[in-house]
Amino acid sequence: MERRDRDLPTAEDMERIARATIDGLPAHLREKLDGIVLRIPEFATEEQLRSVDIENRWHLTGLYHGRPIDEQSSWDSGDLPPIISLFRQPLLREWRETGVSFEALIHHVVIHEAGHHFGFSDEEMHALEQGVN
Secondary structure: OOOOHHHOOOHHHHHHHHHHHHHOOOHHHHHHHOOOEEEOOOOOOHHHHHHOOOOOHHHOOEEEEOOOHHHOOOOOOOOOOOEEEEOHHHHHHHHHHHOOOHHHHHHHHHHHHHHHHHOOOHHHHHHHHHHOO
8 A cells, every 4th residue: 555645653753762772771771862853854965975885875764873872081072062953855755665664764873873873883782672662
């Protein structure tokens, strides 16, 4: 069944799901995400695509920008807050193509990008995703 544009999840829907995912993290991790900026542009910028060596803007669904916690120092100053970007159009496309629930897709991408903030390996990100409601 084809979804009409008015039926598609909005950026506000995505933010609500992303915030609920963050709120579902264990307290010791959730508090380390306090102050993180959540952005939901339609697509990644050319600069963002280059930063992860991706050419096609449809292939990047999320991106973490910031210094992972394990690389931070009490001597750091003037850094901008870390940012998790969720790219709406590529996420909508993946949702349509995979049939995965939209909430599960957003949950997966948010956990993955938050995992970069924590400096987690892919295995640790997977374990975290399995443990978060």
